[in-house]
Amino acid sequence: MRHTISVLVNNQTGVLSRVSNLFSARGYNIDSLVVGITDNPKVSRMTIVVRGDDRIIDQVEKQLNKLVDVIKVVDLTNEDFIARDLALIKVKAEPDTRSHVMDIIQCFNGKIVDVALRSFIIEVTGKESKINAMVELLQNYGIIEMVRTGEVAISRGKKVQEEVEKKVKVKAGKASQSYL
């Protein structure tokens, strides 16, 4: 089954390779992995889409938690969450097909961000399935190039962020520790 896992990590060099290394060393398959900074500059969020049975997902979560730089792991699949993927698609737009392509873009709430003589660049965001559907349609007109971000996701409500704030507070408390 496909799981979307949100991982909060210390924003430090090498964290990404530690996480990706864990996946390759233990043979887990990543569909996509996105990293970005959070509202706290010391913390980054990774959104990892991974496939596997319950036993593998359970191991993925536990193994991630063991990494020193990992603060919190949440399997969003078990929660109410919002997931979005962004794609930039360079599609052929010949004089006779331009209007058809534009219709499709409109249907999917896409935006044309660049117009050339024989092509458009389209920006579209949405669920993975929506973008897949759009791509499938556009293929009929000829996709020249495409780039996708992979899924980013966030749970509804405040739960995860609260946990982080708690942890950060604990760390801040430790700052007043004694020295030799």
Added chain:
Amino acid sequence: MAKQSIKLKKGAQMIVDVLVSEGVDIVWGLTGGAILPVFDALYQNRDKIRLIDTRHEQGAIHMAEGYAKSTGKVGVCVVTSGPGATNIVTGLADAYMDSVPLVAITGQVATSLLGTDGFQEADMVGITRSCTKHNFLVKNIQELPRIMRDAFFIARSGRPGPVLVDIPKDIAASSAEVPIPVHSSIPLSKFVPTPDWDQIPKMAEMIKHAKRPLIYAGGGVINAGASEALRAFARKTNIPVTLTLMGLGAYPATDRQFVDMLGMHGSYRANMALTYCDLLIAIGSRFDDRVTGKISEFAPTSKKIHIDVDPTSISKNVQVDAHVLGDMNAILKELIKRVGTNDYDQWYNELERWNKKHPLAFHQDPQGKVLPQYAIDQIYQITKGDAYITTEVGQHQMWAAQFYKFDKPRRWITSGGLGTMGFGFPAAIGVAFAHPDKTVIDVAGDGSFQMTLQELAVMAEHQLNVKVVILNNKFLGMVKQWQDLFFDKRYASTSIPAQPDFVKLAEAYGIPGYRASTPGQTVQTLEQVLKKKGPCLVEIVVDEEQHVYPMVPAGGANKDMMLSREMEIAQARAEAKVKPITKTGGKK
């Protein structure tokens, strides 16, 4: 200005200060360009920390492992960049598999040269990412004291493991004013989960209803310092105990409730108990493939309880019915309060019947070739079970596990998970530094010993009380055993016809050497050398045709053990038709 210079401290001195405050009084290492400033600081603090120079970095890290395994303290090794650092990778992987607390300090090229393919540069943080619990590259001297403190904390907390700290030369050589924190910046909860106490009554209930319960304990019990708690738990409940290879000593081998080691070369009794128990209580063990055999036939009729500190060990290989994570001592203490006793008469009778049917035994012909099992039994008899035993990897290791009876934890020092040949000899040296008044014996094979024998120099220099006992069968015996069974005796690369004269080799290092070729000579020589203090090497020429029994073929069910040579061959042929075995597993 003058005021400031008083507080300025070199990075290398900060490292030494943290080592001292962590209680480190001995480190092993080999110097070189990039680590020079650190060795200089160690030299200047030699009244506080002993620095032992080894002949190879692999020797240094295995010595630190031997020290750590036999004391429970964090072992430390210090080596230079590039080849010095890559030479300890085997030791790191070994320590990672066997959960040994280590801090490895490696030199690195100066920060200005990082990533430029500088002389003796190797990306150690990258190379060791998957064989350390955590690793650090210190890029700023301001971070150095904290990182050093965190390294020790990570190494020893929860499930222990190796931590590498890579220190560029300019960081160690430059000076700064940085306070050294007393505590780690990481909370202990990162490594030791809080137990779910609600599980305890549930477990007690399962124990109460079991008719054929079995405790299956492993190295985690020793790491947690929970051997006493395990004994108390077993005594109170009267449940029989089997141990993994790494767990030997966690429960007294001479105790009435002990039913031997289990697994691939475990006893018939232990593996049958495992197969037919109705409740399996795993404590500090991780359901390794050498223990479970075929997963679908592993303890098939039992409910399973798991007590451990590492969440990833729960239901990784085998699904369990109840588990508690956290401090093993605290968990066992709680559990003891809630369990009663039972005589389990029928169960013990059955265990005894299995033991009588196929005991761990050998028959030494007084006129025949020396049996390796006999040699180990003699070592046990002469030392009265009170020695520290290290081993290399292979047949001799399994025989030592079967025939040396350990009553105390941390006496049995072996490479279990990684199966590192060449581990035992340097490990024995590390043990001898930790316990100078005790007898330390490296039970070695002729193949393994030749992998790290250069450390004879360290043994000679420090006149350590280490006895190297080489059981020489002129073969890589365990692999030969697999070739006998599964490869129609095609001895590809396992015969070792060209060997040094081990006695003369020892003498070349100024160490007394002995050779025994008959059972009589074996006893006589062992008695003679074990009476005396100081280093020595004993070569015992043993029967090369011996196999380790029982044996669960890789991927086979535990109950289908091979118990004799004839049975092995018949069974191997049948197995081979189903599934040819193409690898030699952990027994290199």
